[in-house]
Amino acid sequence: MVAAPAKPKPKYVIDAHGLRAALTTTQNSVRNAVITAIQNGEMLILKPASKELKENDPEVYDDMQTISSKKYLPLDVSTSKAAAVLVDKHGGSRLFGITPPIDRFRALAAAGLHKLVLISDGKALKDCQAIIAKCNLPNGCAKAPSFV
Structure with missing residues (x-):
């Protein structure tokens, strides 16, 4: 009996900024990589x-609604x-x-x-990288869609 292939374990989580960047990019390789990662x-x-x-x-x-699974x-x-x-x-205050x-x-x-890598873009990604640096979080826990 052959076992069914194991489903991939999630590696990434994407926010609205990352999704917008990935789905509107002119780089088909980035768009396809993100869509494939979501689908699988x-x-x-x-x-x-x-x-x-x-x-x-x-x-x-x-x-985004056309992406299955x-x-x-x-x-x-x-x-x-x-x-x-x-x-x-971070030491700041919204006030x-x-x-x-x-x-x-x-x-x-x-x-x-x-234990996932955040995929974001633009100002949101820069903000996240600043938070990472100021809060001494592990490097590489926030990346652009091209990282996928």
């Missing part, structure tokens, strides 16, 4: 990304607690506008709790 289970999608794209970028949202990573209480710890370690937006901390916390 190597990449999870942060749950808030779907709603954010639906509200702010309907064309990208429609494109999507799996989402919800942001639960443990993620919120881990994000709060990161905000505290004074010093820290990056809280969604960056939540995305990094979710990736860290599940």
Whole structure:
């Protein structure tokens, strides 16, 4: 009897910024790599990304809906607690506008709790890399879509 091939273990989690960049890039290799990773289970999608794209970028949202076998990573209480710890370690305060937006901390916390690499892009990726440096998180825990 031949055993069924094991499903790949998730390696990445992608946020709305990473999805938008991957699905709108002119580099087909990056687009195809991200879509393939999502379809075969190597990449999870942060749950808030779907709603954010639906509200702010309907064309990208429609494109994302064509991807089969999507799996989402919800942001639960443990993620919120881990994000709060990161905000505290970062030393900033939203009251004074010093820290990056809280969604960056939540995305990094979710990736860290599940031992995944966060795929993001643009200002969000730069914010995450700054958080990583300031909070002494492992290098390489946030990358651009071209990393996949």
